[in-house]
Amino acid sequence: MKNWTLRQRILASFAVIIAIMLLMVVVSYSRLLKIEAGEERMRNDAVPGVYFSSMIRSAWVDSYIQTQEIIGLKQNQDISAEDVADFKSFEQHLVTQMGNYKQTINSREDQNEFDAFEKDHQDFNRIQAAVLDLHQRKQEAEAIRLFNEQLTPAWTKGRLKLNDIISENKAVADSATAAIDDAVAAAKVSMGVSLLLAVLAAGLCGLLLMRAIMAPMNRIVEILEVMRTGDLSGRLNLERKDEFGAVETGFNDMMTELTALVSQAQRSSVQVTTSVTEIAATSKQQQATATETAATTTEIGATSREIAATSRDLVRTMTEVSSAADQASVLAGSGQQGLARMEDTMHSVMGAADLVNAKLAILNEKAGNINQVVVTIVKVADQTNLLSLNAAIEAEKAGEYGRGFAVVATEVRRLADQTAVATYDIEQMVREIQSAVSAGVMGMDKFSEEVRRGMAEVQQVGEQLSQIIHQVQALAPRVLMVNEGMQAQATGAEQINHALVQLGDASSQTVESLRQASFAIDELSQVAVGLRSGVSRFKV
Template structure:
């Protein structure tokens, strides 16, 4: 085993003084060497620390540059966001104004639809009531023309019957002519009797008296026959007048019947037009109700749009506020970043690394807090953008729904307008037909009244006939009386002839002839009486018919006046319907303007929704980019904080 060296103290005790000095020197050299080694180690450590500090400073400078780049990127994104928010806010304001415009137009449309529906319903009710009145008026006029037709036929029959009176008057005239001939013959026989009486001398005196009486009677009979002939002539004139009037009344009545039928045909057409008008008014009423429903749908869409616009504006305002806060934070970050960059430069030359690292750590911590604040604002912006995007989708869907509703309103309003045109055309046609019908009925009244007046005149003429016929009857009685007296005188003449004996033979022959003529005259007088009675019977029938026809004509004229009053009422009511249809046309014109205004609002809303959606997408992209930049900023500041910690550790 090796031998251990003795302890220093023991060795020193054994060493000599010379050796002791050498040991002291050696120890001092060792201390010096150690000091130098320490200094060299310290220098090497300082060099390593300086190199590390330089390296950290360079890394901090690099991180700061990245941070500055991220800040620039975030600022650019923030500016884009701000512009997008302004665009969204402007679009929301535009959409809100357009929605208000659409609501105003829809309210006007609602009013016009309500007014149109009320007018259409009133027109339907009025037209329904008028249809019954038209049917009743048509029935009344048909009854009138039936009576007028009957009167016309009876007038024609009366004309024929009266014409028969003229023939009977001719027969009376022929008989009277015979009577007049008998009177002439009797007068001649009386003259012969007077001659025979003169021949007989004293024996023919009584016969002369008879002859004179017979002559006087014959002259009276001839005068009566002449009077009858004159009366017959007057009767024939009156008969022709009455027959002509009756025939004209019959022909006029037939013409009035045709006019009346034309009126009833027009009323039938009016009733058919009214039925179609009712259908058109019902269509307008139904379409107005459908328009009102579509308007409710449109208003619902505009309310959604207005609400979405308000929310979009609120979200845009919130996003703008957050963007402003973010931009302010970015300015603070930018300032802090510049300070970091300066600190990084200072680190390269600053020997007090501890103090510098503390300042660097503090600044990094403040910057991290500011970035967190900016990042929170970024999250708020993202939330607002999502809300804006959702509102834009709702707004777009509501705009599409409103557009569909207003398109329906426009189409149905056009259909209402066309039906109003058709309805007005029918109303105008009805007014024209009613005017023509009223004129025709007025003419019918004039014709019927004329017939009544003609009947009155004819009745007076018939009365004249009755008077003349009675006069003939009286004259015939006189002729009969003359015949009886003549017959009696003939008997007396025969008696006188018998008394005269041989002188009265010629007188007896004359008396016999006179008696024969007297009998013939009496028989003819009876014929005249029979004919007169027949004429009287026919005149009575004609008179009764004429008076009855006149009464019927007056009654028909009165009824026709009622029909005229009904037509006037119908015309007045149709005029009111016409005013209603015109107001519907006016409403459709206003509706067209309101639809145009509403459509413009919808188009503006759709455009604003599209712009808002595009701006929201752009804002979302900017926000996403900004969020990414925020993450990069956060990472950069974390790196800087780590470097600060590393620097402190060095």
């Protein structure tokens, strides 16, 4: 076991624990099988047997008591249909329970007992039928004698046999219960023993693994403590063939490489110190030169920025002039378009005014037609009034027979009067409409004249705007040429300024870089000194 690897030891420990757990599972499963068998015996044999045999005994007693009541209490009385139904019910219940019990029989002895009871049952039914037949024929003395001498002993024999069956099923139930209790106790003991063995095995395996790991780890810690002081001469010697053997080989190789590296670092630290001193002197000379260049570039940049500022102001001014010219041209064009749309609108208004005049003329003509119709309606109303008057006169002549016709004539005359009044109102309204139409025609004529005058003025303004647009459009190209020249000058000045700014930035960056390089060289010098002092404490 000393030559085992850590992996093999860990797997062996888990294998022992798993084997003990599997053994515990097998033992527990076997006990559970016994418990299941006992429970199945209780469920399918013992408990149903006791229950059905008890039900058979109850039906057996009920049948006997019913026969006893008929013989003792109903002498000289016929057996009623209710009694017959009771006997059939008892017998049917008894036969049903016997069939149920028969399905629970699992042993030869139980079958023999049940066969004996079936024979007793047949004898009891035969004697009971004879007793009831004698009672039905009014032979009470013979029936009582047969009841006491044959039926009661047969019933007692069957009851004793049922008691034996019940006792036997109870004994089976007690036996199954005892078997279940024994299996449960054995399962508890086996599981406790298996659990104890598993705990002991786990503790023992853990102890062995801890010893196998801690011994080499302690040796490694000792070597690391020695290395922490700067002594790199120590080496591991674990004498192991497992994973710690590979760790030992790798650690010793690492120490050999580290020793060579420290030796090389000690030699290089001296060379680094010398080179850093030379670089520092050169860096200071370059820093002075770069500072002078940056100052000169700054002065040139200030002058270039003034030129660029003046050029930008001129470009801004010419841009504003060009924008103003463009806006004037656009506004003039928009005004000319608006005047053109206004002229079109006035033409449309004149057309609409002519159309309104035509519609008003038609309306005036229609009003005249309405007036003619009203005159006709007035004539009809007058004629109707005259006819109603004549009808009233004729109704008066007719006396009592013409009274209804007189009422109708009165209503017709009243309707004719209302028609005359309405036609008068219509005539007045038509005259008012004709007056309003005449006034509207005159107003529309005046409006058309005003529109014509406005169109002439709009045309004159449009011609003036056209002249303004031509002048502005001729000015725009010249302003554009001046603007382009100023923009080119401003662009050149800005490019010069950008170049000088970049040159100044480059000079500043150079000075800053040289300053940082000087700082870095100083730090490198300190690092070289620290490296030299650091590697000097290692023993190789």
